[in-house]
Structure formats: C-alpha cells, structure tokens
Amino acid sequence: MGRWISTWPSSPDDAALPALLCLPPAGAGCQQFRAWAPALTGIGQVYGAQLPGRENRWREPMPQTFGEAVEAIADELRPVVAGGRPLVIFGHSFGGLLGYEVARRVRPAALVVSACRAPGHWDGAGRGIVEDADELEKLFDTAGLDSTLLDEDTRALMVAMLRKDAVLSLSYTHSPSTPLSVPVHAWRAAGDDTVSEEDLAGWAAVTTAAFRVHHVQGGHHAVLRRPEKLLEHLAGLLRHAAAPAGTT
Numbered sequence: 434m435g436r437w438i439s440t441w442p443s444s445p446d447d448a449a450l451p452a453l454l455c456l457p458p459a460g461a462g463c464q465q466f467r468a469w470a471p472a473l474t475g476i477g478q479v480y481g482a483q484l485p486g487r488e489n490r491w492r493e494p495m496p497q498t499f500g501e502a503v504e505a506i507a508d509e510l511r512p513v514v515a516g517g518r519p520l521v522i523f524g525h526s527f528g529g530l531l532g533y534e535v536a537r538r539v540r541p542a543a544l545v546v547s548a549c550r551a552p553g554h555w556d557g558a559g560r561g562i563v564e565d566a567d568e569l570e571k572l573f574d575t576a577g578l579d580s581t582l583l584d585e586d587t588r589a590l591m592v593a594m595l596r597k598d599a600v601l602s603l604s605y606t607h608s609p610s611t612p613l614s615v616p617v618h619a620w621r622a623a624g625d626d627t628v629s630e631e632d633l634a635g636w637a638a639v640t641t642a643a644f645r646v647h648h649v650q651g652g653h654h655a656v657l658r659r660p661e662k663l664l665e666h667l668a669g670l671l672r673h674a675a676a677p678a679g680t681t
Contacts, residue, residue, distance in 0.1 A: 551635025
C-alpha cells in the first residue's frame with residue numbers, strides 16, 4: 434500500500450471482499466484497527482488511514498490543511514476500490530469528519546461515524562485542545578486514561594499529536610453542496626459530553642439516503658474500547674454491500 438492507507442490481509446482472497454476504510458481519532462494511528470481484521474474474516478478487508486506524525490509515519494510532517502489530508506487519502510483509496518469494489522467508510526471523532534470528506538470524493542456503500550459532530554457543527558471544534566490544558570485532560574479522561582500514570586515522554590508525544598490534529602481540524606470549513614446519496618449511521622455514547630445529541634442529529638442533513646442513530650454506554654471513546662456491537666453492524670453493512678442487486 435501507499436503511505437496514507439495500510440491494510441492487513443490474511444489471504445490473497447481478501448482483495449475480492451468489500452473494503453472497510455477506518456479513520457482513527459485525533460492523536461491516534463490506524464494500527465488499532467488491525468485487531469478488527471479477525472472479526473471480519475471472509476466478510477471484508479480492513480484498511481486504515483494513516484496521517485503523518487504517528488506510528489510508521491512519525492517522522493513525516495503534517496499536511497498543511499485538512500483538505501490536503503483528505504485528497505491524499507482519497508487518491509490512494511481510488512485504486513483500492515477500482516472496478517466497483519464495495520466500500521464502507523468508518524471514522525471515529527476527528528476521523529469521522531475525515532471519513533465524511535473522503536466519502537464526498539470516493540463514494541462508499543455506507544458511511545459510519547462515531548463520537549463525531551456533524552460537519553456543520555465543527556466550527557471551532559478542537560480549539561479547546563489547542564488552547565486549554567484542562568480540555569486536553571478531559572480528552573484523556575474520556576479515553577479512560579489517567580495522564581498522571583503515563584511516563585513523561587509518552588505523554589508529551591500524545592499531547593503533541595493531539596494538538597497537531599486539533600490545529601489541522603481548525604483549517605476545516607464545511608462547504609455544503611450536493612449531499613451524499615448513501616446511508617449514514619452515527620454512533621454516540623451516553624456519557625460523551627463532547628458530542629451532543631444535536632451534534633449527532635446534524636448528520637441527517639448530509640445525505641438524501643437513510644440516516645440512523647445508534648447509542649451505546651460509556652464515554653467519548655466507548656465505541657472503540659468495546660467495538661463488538663459496532664463490528665457486528667459493520668459486518669452487516671459489508672455483507673449488504675457485497676450482495677448482488679435485488680437480493681437484499
């Protein structure tokens with residue numbers, strides 16, 4: 434694969450399966466999605482979008498703008514789904530916004546977002562992480578992390594990456610044009626105080642197709658920490674995308 438997209442196939446036959454593109458939250462890399470591949474064996478091939486500055490790309494500079502990152506991911510994704518290969522896009526938090534913009538460029542069978550404000554609600558989102566240490570601590574808390582237990586170097590790296598992604602998010606401007614024509618599924622945890630029900634409901638405006646809200650218990654990163662229900666949902670979407678027209 435290229436620099437922006439990674440995958441972890443278990444057999445050569447995986448290339449014939451629908452593709453699932455996963456986009457991680459701010460400050461995180463895509464290797465966490467490698468653990469999802471066994472749950473989707475024979476159903477879909479898992480791909481992860483990897484921004485610079487983390488994991489295998491930690492020495493590379495960040496893109497200058499949000500749009501630059503989206504275009505780079507979309508450019509590498511097009512060959513992956515060439516020939517009509519079905520695609521489902523999933524993004525968590527900041528990754529949900531990236532996933533939406535990628536979906537505007539490379540049409541998926543469905544878009545799934547979690548813990549993510551609707552595009553029209555992103556004005557100024559991320560500014561608190563850039564400017565306020567308390568907001569940063571709250572983000573650690575919602576992830577179930579006690580930052581006081583992290584060693585100084587690890588914490589510094591996490592803080593730096595979170596802030597870089599927050600700065601990148603501030604370059605985003607929502608420019609509504611033609612809505613998506615694919616189903617959109619939005620997930621929210623009951624204890625997530627960074628994304629309101631109103632923020633979630635705003636996703637209905639981005640598509641002319643079906644829109645559905647899903648709820649779980651926990652904080653901002655609950656869907657990633659306990660992904661079983663989400664994986665069942667994604668498996669269903671991948672199966673539906675692979676089914677011949679008129680058979681579902």
